[in-house]
Amino acid sequence: MILVEPDVLLTEASRLPGLDGQKMSKSYNNTIGLREDAATVTRKIRTMPTDPARVKRNDPGDPAKCPVWQFHLAYSDQETKEWVQRGCRSAGIGCLDCKQPVIDAVLAEQAPMRERAQRYLDDPTLVKNIAADGCDKARELARETMREVREVMGLAYS
Numbered sequence: 736m737i738l739v740e741p742d743v744l745l746t747e748a749s750r751l752p753g754l755d756g757q758k759m760s761k762s763y764n765n766t767i768g769l770r771e772d773a774a775t776v777t778r779k780i781r782t783m784p785t786d787p788a789r790v791k792r793n794d795p796g797d798p799a800k801c802p803v804w805q806f807h808l809a810y811s812d813q814e815t816k817e818w819v820q821r822g823c824r825s826a827g828i829g830c831l832d833c834k835q836p837v838i839d840a841v842l843a844e845q846a847p848m849r850e851r852a853q854r855y856l857d858d859p860t861l862v863k864n865i866a867a868d869g870c871d872k873a874r875e876l877a878r879e880t881m882r883e884v885r886e887v888m889g890l891a892y893s
């Protein structure tokens with residue numbers, strides 16, 4: 736096999752919706768940036784819409800109708816997910832309580848990204864060098880693959 740057909744590699748929560756439950760898109764203004772600052776991320780998640788049935792704190796809700804639940808599916812362990820299911824349906828927890836584990840998980844996920852990126856922000860030539868090295872490697876691999884393709888197709892004139 737020379738040209739391998741790519742296949743998908745999906746995790747259980749393979750698609751994360753936007754903060755409003757729609758497709759995540761910059762033009763919908765419903766995204767979280769990978770290195771967005773902690774205060775903005777916190778504000779964005781705290782203001783996410785929830786199940787419209789939960790008008791008041793003591794109105795029960797349904798996680799299936801709430802975009803925050805999609806984030807719990809991606810970020811929370813089983814115990815937290817059960818806490819959300821129970822607490823939402825019984826109005827035992829408020830929506831801000833429910834959002835806090837998501838905020839904590841997103842910030843924890845972003846922390847090492849911010850840290851790793853800082854080195855490259857401080858010295859952008861590191862990025863240029865990595866891109867140049869990558870180009871060299873890709874060019875070499877492409878040359879080799881095309882040589883094999885020509886050979887298999889009987890186009891290897893020399």
Ligand code: SF4
Nearest residue numbers: 786796801823830833
């Ligand atoms: S408690 Fe959680 S799942 Fe239920 S409506 Fe509020 S934010 Fe959504």
